[in-house]
Amino acid sequence: xxxxxxxxxxxxxxxxxxxxxxxxxxxxxxxxxxxxxxxxxxxxxxxxxxxxxxxxxxxxxxxxxxxxxxxxxxxxxxxxxxxxxxxxxxxxxxxxxxxxxxxxxxxxxxxxxxxxxxxxxxxxxxxxxxxxxxxxxxxxxxxxxxxxxxxxxxxxxxxxxxxxxxxxxxxxxxxxxxxxxxxxxxxxxxxxxxxxxxxxxxxxxxxxxxxxxxxxxxxxxxxxxxxxxxxxxxxxxxxxxxxxxxxxxxxx
Amino acid sequence: xxxxxxxxxxxxxxxxxxxxxxxxxxxxxxxxxxxxxxxxxxxxxxxxxxxxxxxxxxxxxxxxxxxxxxxxxxxxxxxxxxxxxxxxxx
Numbered sequence: 121x122x123x124x125x126x127x128x129x130x131x132x133x134x135x136x137x138x139x140x141x142x143x144x145x146x147x148x149x150x151x152x153x154x155x156x157x158x159x160x161x162x163x164x165x166x167x168x169x170x171x172x173x174x175x176x177x178x179x180x181x182x183x184x185x186x187x188x189x190x191x192x193x194x195x196x197x198x199x200x201x202x203x204x205x206x207x208x209x210x211x212x213x214x215x216x217x218x219x220x221x222x223x224x225x226x227x228x229x230x231x232x233x234x235x236x237x238x239x240x241x242x243x244x245x246x247x248x249x250x251x252x253x254x255x256x257x258x259x260x261x262x263x264x265x266x267x268x269x270x271x272x273x274x275x276x277x278x279x280x281x282x283x284x285x286x287x288x289x290x291x292x293x294x295x296x297x298x299x300x301x302x303x304x305x306x307x308x309x310x311x312x313x314x315x316x317x318x319x320x321x322x323x324x325x326x327x328x329x330x331x332x333x334x335x336x337x338x339x340x341x342x343x344x345x346x347x348x349x350x351x352x353x354x355x356x357x358x359x360x361x362x363x364x365x366x367x368x369x370x371x372x
Numbered sequence: 373x374x375x376x377x378x379x380x381x382x383x384x385x386x387x388x389x390x391x392x393x394x395x396x397x398x399x400x401x402x403x404x405x406x407x408x409x410x411x412x413x414x415x416x417x418x419x420x421x422x423x424x425x426x427x428x429x430x431x432x433x434x435x436x437x438x439x440x441x442x443x444x445x446x447x448x449x450x451x452x453x454x455x456x457x458x459x460x461x462x
Contacts, residue, residue, distance in 0.1 A: 153454045153455065153456065154401055154452050154453065154454050155397075155452075155453060155454075155455075156450050156451070156452055156453075157389055157395045157397065157450060157451040157452075157453050158449075158450050159385060159389055159395075159448045159449060159450055159451055160447065160448070160449060160450075161385045161447060161448050162445070162446065162447055163378055163381040163382055163385070163405065163446040163447060163448060164378070164381060164446060165381075165385075166381060166384065167381070244377070245374055246374055246377070248377070276374070276412065277374035277377075277412075279412050280374055280378075280411070280412045280413070281374070281377075306410075306412040309410075
C-alpha cells in the first residue's frame with residue numbers, strides 16, 4: 121500500500137508528481153499519526169509582497185522603475201550609460217546594479233554622475249524584491265525620476281522574480297543567436313520591450329534581424345522592439361521617447 | 373538555479389506553519405505543491421534543491437509532491453505532518 125495517499129498502488133509509480141487526489145490515511149497504525157495541514161500559500165508570496173511594497177513606493181514618488189534583463193555581455197551597462205548621459209540635466213535618474221560580484225558596473229554608472237547602488241547577489245542568480253527595496257532606501261531620487269534596475273546577467277531566473285518594476289526590458293544583442301527568444305521564452309514573455317542591441321555590428325555578422333524579431337513576437341505578440349546601438353546612437357531617441365511616454369502613463 | 377530560492381520559499385512556509393499555534397507540528401512528511409506549467413521552474417531541479425535545502429529542518433526527508441497545473445502559479449497547498457519525531461502517535 122502506498123504510504124502517501126493510501127492507494128493500493130501496485131500498478132503505478134510512486135513518484136507522485138501527478139495528482140490523484142489525496143486520501144487521508146486511515147486504518148493503518150503507521151499512518152495514524154499524520155494529519156493534514158491546509159496551507160494555500162504562494163511560494164513566491166514573500167517576494168511578491170515586497171514587490172508590491174516597492175511598486176507602491178515607486179508610484180508614490182512618481183518613479184518609473186524598469187527591470188533591465190539580458191544574458192551577460194549584451195551591452196546593458198554601456199547602453200545604460202548612454203541613456204543616462206542623454207537624460208542628464210533633463211530627467212533625474214538612479215540605478216540599482218545587480219551582479220554576483222564586484223561593483224564595477226556601479227562605478228561605471230557613477231562616472232556619469234548618476235547615483236548607483238550595487239547589490240552583490242553572491243551565489244544568487246537574480247535580484248529579489250526585498251534587496252531592491254533596501255537598495256531603494258539608499259537612493260535619493262527626486263519625484264518623477266527614472267529608476268533603472270540592472271538585473272544579474274541571466275536570461276532565466278530573473279523572469280520569475282517581480283521587483284515592483286513597471287516593465288521588464290529585455291536586451292538581446294546581435295552577437296547572440298537570433299533564436300534566443302525561442303530558447304529562453306519565459307524572459308521574452310515577461311518583458312514589455314525588447315532592445316535589439318549592438319546593431320552597428322550587423323554588417324560583420326550573420327545575425328538575421330527579421331528572424332529574431334519574428335521569434336520574439338511569436339513568443340510575445342505584444343512586445344515592442346527597438347533596434348539600438350550604443351556606438352552609433354541608433355535607436356536611442358526612440359528608446360528615450362518610449363521611456364518618457366511610459367512615465368506619463370504612471371498613475372498620478 | 374533559482375529553484376534553490378523557491379525551495380527556500382517552500383521551507384519558509386513550512387517552518388512558519390510548524391511554529392504557528394494553530395497548525396504547529398514536529399515534522400512534515402509530505403509537502404503538496406502546485407506548480408504551473410508556465411511557471412519558470414524545472415520540477416527535477418526543484419526536487420533536488422528541496423532535499424538539499426531541508427536538511428536539518430522540520431522538513432528533512434520530507435517528500436515534495438508536485439501537481440502540475442495550468443498557468444504560472446506556484447503554491448504550497450497542504451502538508452502531511454506528524455506531531456512527534458518518530459511519526460508514531462500513541
